[in-house]
Amino acid sequence: MSRVRLPAVVSHPVRLLPLSFLMLILVGTLLLLIPAATTQSGSAGFVDALFTATSAVTVTGLATVDTSAYWTPAGQGIILFLVQVGGLGIVAISTVLGLFIGGRLGLRTRLVAQTEMHVVNIGEVRPLFRRVAVIMIGFQLAIAALLTIRYREEYFETWADALWHGYFDAVMAFNNAGFSLNADSLTTYAGDGLIILPICLGVFIGAMGFPVLAELFKDWRNPDRWTIHTRLTVWGSIMLLVIGAAAFMALEWSNPATLGALPWHERIISGIEGGVMPRSGGLNSFDWGAVQGETLSMGTVLMFIGGGSASTAGGIKVTTFLLLGFVILAELRGDPEVSIGNRSIGPAVVRTALSIALISVMLVTSTTWLLMLLTDFSFEDVLFEATSAFATAGLSTGITPDLPHSAKLVLAALMFIGRVGTITAASAFVLRRRVTRYHLPEEQPIIG
Amino acid sequence: MSRVRLPAVVSHPVRLLPLSFLMLILVGTLLLLIPAATTQSGSAGFVDALFTATSAVTVTGLATVDTSAYWTPAGQGIILFLVQVGGLGIVAISTVLGLFIGGRLGLRTRLVAQTEMHVVNIGEVRPLFRRVAVIMIGFQLAIAALLTIRYREEYFETWADALWHGYFDAVMAFNNAGFSLNADSLTTYAGDGLIILPICLGVFIGAMGFPVLAELFKDWRNPDRWTIHTRLTVWGSIMLLVIGAAAFMALEWSNPATLGALPWHERIISGIEGGVMPRSGGLNSFDWGAVQGETLSMGTVLMFIGGGSASTAGGIKVTTFLLLGFVILAELRGDPEVSIGNRSIGPAVVRTALSIALISVMLVTSTTWLLMLLTDFSFEDVLFEATSAFATAGLSTGITPDLPHSAKLVLAALMFIGRVGTITAASAFVLRRRVTRYHLPEEQPIIG
Ligand SMILES: [K+]
Numbered sequence: 007m008s009r010v011r012l013p014a015v016v017s018h019p020v021r022l023l024p025l026s027f028l029m030l031i032l033v034g035t036l037l038l039l040i041p042a043a044t045t046q047s048g049s050a051g052f053v054d055a056l057f058t059a060t061s062a063v064t065v066t067g068l069a070t071v072d073t074s075a076y077w078t079p080a081g082q083g084i085i086l087f088l089v090q091v092g093g094l095g096i097v098a099i100s101t102v103l104g105l106f107i108g109g110r111l112g113l114r115t116r117l118v119a120q121t122e123m124h125v126v127n128i129g130e131v132r133p134l135f136r137r138v139a140v141i142m143i144g145f146q147l148a149i150a151a152l153l154t155i156r157y158r159e160e161y162f163e164t165w166a167d168a169l170w171h172g173y174f175d176a177v178m179a180f181n182n183a184g185f186s187l188n189a190d191s192l193t194t195y196a197g198d199g200l201i202i203l204p205i206c207l208g209v210f211i212g213a214m215g216f217p218v219l220a221e222l223f224k225d226w227r228n229p230d231r232w233t234i235h236t237r238l239t240v241w242g243s244i245m246l247l248v249i250g251a252a253a254f255m256a257l258e259w260s261n262p263a264t265l266g267a268l269p270w271h272e273r274i275i276s277g278i279e280g281g282v283m284p285r286s287g288g289l290n291s292f293d294w295g296a297v298q299g300e301t302l303s304m305g306t307v308l309m310f311i312g313g314g315s316a317s318t319a320g321g322i323k324v325t326t327f328l329l330l331g332f333v334i335l336a337e338l339r340g341d342p343e344v345s346i347g348n349r350s351i352g353p354a355v356v357r358t359a360l361s362i363a364l365i366s367v368m369l370v371t372s373t374t375w376l377l378m379l380l381t382d383f384s385f386e387d388v389l390f391e392a393t394s395a396f397a398t399a400g401l402s403t404g405i406t407p408d409l410p411h412s413a414k415l416v417l418a419a420l421m422f423i424g425r426v427g428t429i430t431a432a433s434a435f436v437l438r439r440r441v442t443r444y445h446l447p448e449e450q451p452i453i454g
Numbered sequence: 455m456s457r458v459r460l461p462a463v464v465s466h467p468v469r470l471l472p473l474s475f476l477m478l479i480l481v482g483t484l485l486l487l488i489p490a491a492t493t494q495s496g497s498a499g500f501v502d503a504l505f506t507a508t509s510a511v512t513v514t515g516l517a518t519v520d521t522s523a524y525w526t527p528a529g530q531g532i533i534l535f536l537v538q539v540g541g542l543g544i545v546a547i548s549t550v551l552g553l554f555i556g557g558r559l560g561l562r563t564r565l566v567a568q569t570e571m572h573v574v575n576i577g578e579v580r581p582l583f584r585r586v587a588v589i590m591i592g593f594q595l596a597i598a599a600l601l602t603i604r605y606r607e608e609y610f611e612t613w614a615d616a617l618w619h620g621y622f623d624a625v626m627a628f629n630n631a632g633f634s635l636n637a638d639s640l641t642t643y644a645g646d647g648l649i650i651l652p653i654c655l656g657v658f659i660g661a662m663g664f665p666v667l668a669e670l671f672k673d674w675r676n677p678d679r680w681t682i683h684t685r686l687t688v689w690g691s692i693m694l695l696v697i698g699a700a701a702f703m704a705l706e707w708s709n710p711a712t713l714g715a716l717p718w719h720e721r722i723i724s725g726i727e728g729g730v731m732p733r734s735g736g737l738n739s740f741d742w743g744a745v746q747g748e749t750l751s752m753g754t755v756l757m758f759i760g761g762g763s764a765s766t767a768g769g770i771k772v773t774t775f776l777l778l779g780f781v782i783l784a785e786l787r788g789d790p791e792v793s794i795g796n797r798s799i800g801p802a803v804v805r806t807a808l809s810i811a812l813i814s815v816m817l818v819t820s821t822t823w824l825l826m827l828l829t830d831f832s833f834e835d836v837l838f839e840a841t842s843a844f845a846t847a848g849l850s851t852g853i854t855p856d857l858p859h860s861a862k863l864v865l866a867a868l869m870f871i872g873r874v875g876t877i878t879a880a881s882a883f884v885l886r887r888r889v890t891r892y893h894l895p896e897e898q899p900i901i902g
């Protein structure tokens with residue numbers, strides 16, 4: 007621990023993040039309350055506008071109303087804008103915080119040097135923000151192009167319609183936000199690999215997170231030289247995708263309400279979707295309310311884990327999840343240090359990971375409990391919904407529109423906390439770099 | 455970390471524990487298979503005998519058959535014997551392991567000194583075992599006396615019957631094992647404070663654990679001088695009892711299937727029972743299958759937390775639970791060290807606590823998942839059952855007798871792992887005291 011005072015830019019984003027997101031949600035709510043935004047007579051309901059704005063800004067995708075019928079194209083454009091700004095904001099801010107935390111991309115030493123003079127050159131951060139925006143929007147445009155061509159070919163009469171749907175869906179996919187211009191999300195396209203697979207690719211890449219994408223761009227040929235963070239995220243994401251898709255197919259293969267209705271090659275496409283989407287995508291070509299109980303619990307666990315750090319995905323994050331696995335491994339083996347590859351992981355990081363996991367469990371558990379008090383839905387539906395909100399995943403068994411106002415507000419709060427909270431918690435780690443002036447005597451309570 | 459080779463007696467109990475429990479379960483199964491043990495023609499079913507023996511040795515109390523009707527008094531005596539030996543074994547062995555781990559009661563330094571000569575004086579451990587047995591059996595006899603008097607007065611014609619029930623129930627209460635000589639557990643005595651309260655007291659004291667009881671005996675007048683372990687266990691247990699009972703009463707007060715049927719002062723007695731029993735007691739005077747969904751999830755959480763270390767209660771343990779709370783607190787505050795009272799808690803203890811909590815979550819989750827595949831019961835019933843088995847709590851919504859053989863075997867395995875596993879995990883902490891010869895370079899992956 008070095009004797010470093012924190013520069014304003016570090017403590018700033020940490021405090022600024024919740025505030026700026028709150029502002030954005032407020033602006034979004036007001037915009038959605040404009041009568042032209044809704045097809046209803048008068049303006050939209052306040053709670054629904056607030057919920058939709060929160061869901062969009064946190065790139066979740068849970069919807070209390072039918073996006074295609076309740077909102078006009080103007081309203082849908084506002085949602086698109088909120089998702090775009092929210093997604094960029096999350097990735098950019100958490101990337102900058104990540105640099106301070108993890109010292110990746112070689113920036114850390116420079117920043118520390120500046121810190122000691124209590125001067126930070128904001129000019130060093132701006133090109134990074136620009137790079138984040140260019141990479142993210144580039145990916146979105148590429149996927150939008152693929153979708154537009156297929157939409158024009160198969161589903162829409164005009165290029166204008168195809169482009170609007172293609173661009174909207176690409177932005178949603180890459181930002182891991184689950185809003186759709188169709189009442190039934192992707193159901194019309196179920197089994198169409200030229201639609202489902204690009205969308206899944208968008209979700210998967212968006213869920214990697216900017217630091218990983220940036221490192222892959224620079225050095226994808228040499229997996230041996232990747233940082234631990236990139237290795238954990240890449241291999242962990244692939245592992246979760248393969249396990250999730252395989253288990254989904256095994257459980258749902260003969261379920262007539264989901265995969266069972268499709269020819270076998272389309273079942274594989276939907277199976278891949280079933281493995282990708284809970285990693286925080288939120289779009290669906292089949293009904294999550296109709297899957298087996300076992301599939302629903304698996305989806306709950308996948309949503310809870312979520313995607314990569316500094317990405318548009320939520321959850322406790324792949325690195326946190328894998329790191330905790332390595333901690334358990336070290337504990338069972340009796341190793342004095344937690345090591346991954348040939349790097350050791352310090353106890354402060356272990357403590358942060360632990361805290362994030364436990365706070366998340368407590369948040370989801372207490373929200374589930376609250377929703378049980380407020381509604382009559384089944385335990386598994388309510389647990390799935392709460393996990394989806396916390397992990398900003400956006401999947402639902404279909405109960406969202408039927409929730410009472412109180413439950414909608416609880417879920418909106420959880421989306422906000424789930425999105426802003428884990429980043430803030432991770433950043434608190436930075437704030438701990440301070441001088442310890444004394445040590446208390448140690449004592450070891452019996453554990454277990 | 456000192457350069458200490460492990461004495462045989464340390465590595466022994468750790469390895470010996472699973473083996474000796476396995477042996478005891480085998481012996482118990484064989485005894486229960488003797489035709490005289492069962493009221494059935496021929497001998498008892500093998501899976502039911504194995505399940506009952508496992509449930510008794512691990513002091514759980516889950517029962518696939520009606521203890522009062524399926525087993526003869528001889529069979530019930532075998533169950534009583536298995537609970538008595540299992541409970542004493544757990545407390546004695548984990549107390550000794552606890553000494554090695556935590557250095558309480560001043561024994562540690564002596565043991566470490568001997569360790570360096572590779573000699574351990576088993577004579578030092580024997581008086582401790584004797585003290586455990588005396589205290590535990592003393593408590594059981596006191597509660598047996600209270601129950602016997604009331605049983606004779608109100609429920610049984612002969613002193614012999616009253617004594618048999620009184621002693622059996624006292625052993626079950628103090629050992630936190632949920633077997634009952636009545637088909638409907640304590641339902642006949644619902645609201646009778648002279649039965650329910652002594653049983654709750656037995657469960658509560660039994661769940662404290664021997665190290666705490668020993669310290670309280672020596673020094674109950676000076677809470678300021680208690681070890682952190684005793685403070686955490688005592689205040690944590692009282693806190694969980696009060697919160698559990700208050701929430702139980704609030705949720706069930708007007709439920710006609712539980713408290714609603716009783717006069718108000720009896721509701722309070724049943725409410726206290728509702729707060730105590732999930733802390734691993736397993737006896738019940740009302741139907742846990744008839745409680746509200748919110749109450750059931752609260753019971754699940756209380757069972758998962760469980761009782762004190764080196765006690766007959768299961769779960770992750772009160773100290774582990776509270777310690778994790780202090781870790782989160784330190785993390786949120788940005789404190790470099792985790793401290794409780796005026797003691798600091800080292801990162802190795804934090805890591806052990808974390809590992810126990812996470813492995814436990816994984817065990818319960820995967821068993822719940824397996825039970826969903828094997829049966830058609832609802833998610834919350836199956837989760838409650840799996841948690842009850844893992845935490846050796848013994849409560850059930852009533853599904854145990856209707857489970858298929860496969861599910862019974864899965865639960866038997868979980869009771870065994872739940873009982874033996876957390877102690878072993880805690881002891882692994884001891885095994886980690888070894889010399890680190892090199893340090894890997896540190897790296898900090900982004901978390902959250
Ligand atoms: K999402």
Ligand SMILES: [K+]
Binds near residue numbers: 629735736
């Ligand atoms: K029990």
